[in-house]
Amino acid sequence: MALPIIEANxxxxxxxxxxxLYADPGLGKTSIGFTGDKAISFDFDKGAHRTGELRRGAVVQVQQWSDVANLTPQDLAPYNTVVIDTVGAMLESIKTHLALNNTNKQKDGSLKLKAQGLANNIFKQYVNTLIASGKDVVFIAHASEDQNGDQIVYRPDLGGKNRNELYRIADIMGYLTTVTTGEGKNARVISFKPCPTHHAKNAGGLGGETGEVWVPDLKQNPTFLADIIKQAKDHINRMTPEQLETIKADQDYENWKQSCTEAQHAGDLNQLTESLPQGHRYVMDMWYAVQRRAKELGCPYNKDEKKWLNSPEFNGISNEQLAHLQDFIAERGLDTKTVCEYLGLDALAQIEVKQFAAVKVEIDNYAKSMVKT
Incomplete structure (x- = not known):
């Protein structure tokens, strides 16, 4: 039997x-997930019950990582769409699973760097398994509100390295928010077009020139997400592999440059450096973008440690501010280790005085995201 060969054109x-898909709290992102084609939701955030009558799909109420890891292809055979709700909680579930093995933990209880890398690999391998089985995968995330100079930027509430990885593997990425219409009514819209105020990706050509898709009444439109996915697939399948690769690569690069612009300290630069997609057509341009941002921030590179360092002129928070921040974190039910990992810092002392207020806002948003769907 002759081997079927698909030419480049x-x-x-x-x-x-x-x-x-990432969104502000309370906008129904979980409900949207259930409008996928034969959807099953992995409820890591334990919020599926809040969807009420809009819960039209199957649910796995995840208590521990093995609840998902032990599912077989036969278990998932009836479903066409797997919804991860939320991706941040999924990664935490994997890390909690690894922490059960004491050899993966440091003396303070945090995961060793090797174990954190293993968590990322487990995550990627599982997603690849779902894709290989022919399932559409929908990642749902909370949105975080970050300050970049005078500009407020909305992006998925996920640590830098994992966030950059999902940017790379996603075919479409949209920010769900509310807007006021000309009639003065509130309406939900998903923006798939990247801009300075939010991250997005649109290989599926959704929303025309604006990249905006309005969310209808889901009671009347129970296949909303399924229709979006079909439209994206139809658009992708009209292109040659070379055209699709070019579009994805260009969008990856634009998102990367945007992330570089938003970097505020050496921790951000190190996360970007670790996330450099080797083999990407723009990998050297991405590396140069990191270097340019490092120069703007005045951060030198230590070749021996292979890490960016904060500027020698770095003006860190005072001991009083540090103590205040520790109390601020505890009041919100968080711990310093978790917050540092989320912010991409080795210690709270790496925070600059000028970023103190913005960091408090980010920590507060992070705390709220841990208790909201």
């Missing part, structure tokens, strides 16, 4: 795609 049909 021929379309390569895509059977499954990765969707990344």
């Amino acid at each position: 021929q379309t390569l049909l895509v059977q499954a795609i990765i969707v990344y």
Whole structure:
């Protein structure tokens, strides 16, 4: 039997795609997930019950990582769309699973760097398994509100390295928010077009020139997400592999440059450096973008440690501010180790005085995201 060969100028049909949807609290992102085609939701955030009558799909109430890891292809056979709700909680579930093994922990109880890398690998391998099985995968995330100079930026509430990885593997990524219409009414809209105020990605050509898709009444439109995914697939499958690769690469690079612009300290630069996608057509341009931002921030590079360092002129928070911040964190039910990992810092002392207020806002938003769907 002759081997079927698809030439470079021929379309390569895509059977499954990765969707990344992030939103402000209370906008119904979990309910949207249930409008996927034959959807099953992995409820890591334990919020599926809040969808009420809009819960139209199956649910796995995840108590521990093995609840998901032990699912077989036969278990998932009836479903076409797997919804990860939320991706941040999924990664925490994997890390908690690894922490059960004392050899993965440091003396203070935090995961060793090697174990954190293992968590990322487990995550990527599991997603690849779902894609290989022909399932569409929908990642749901909370939105975080970050300050970049005078500009407020909305992006997925996920640590830098994992966030950059999901940017890379997603086919479409949208920010769900509310806007006021000309009639003075509130309406929900998903923006798939990247701009300075939020991150997005649109290989599926959704929303035309504006990249905006309005969210209808889900009671009347129970296949809303399924329709979006089909539209994206149809668009992707009209392109050759070379065209699709170019579009994705260009969007990856634009998101990367935006992330570099938003970097505020050496911790951000180190996360970006660790996330450099080796083999990407723009990997050297991405590296140069990191270097340019490092120069703007005055952060030198230590070749021996292979890490960016904060500027010698770094003006860190005072001991009084440090104590205040520790109390601020405890009041919100968080711990310093978790917050430092979330912010990409080795210690709270790495925070600059000028970033003190913005960091408090970010920590407060992070705390709120841990208790909201």
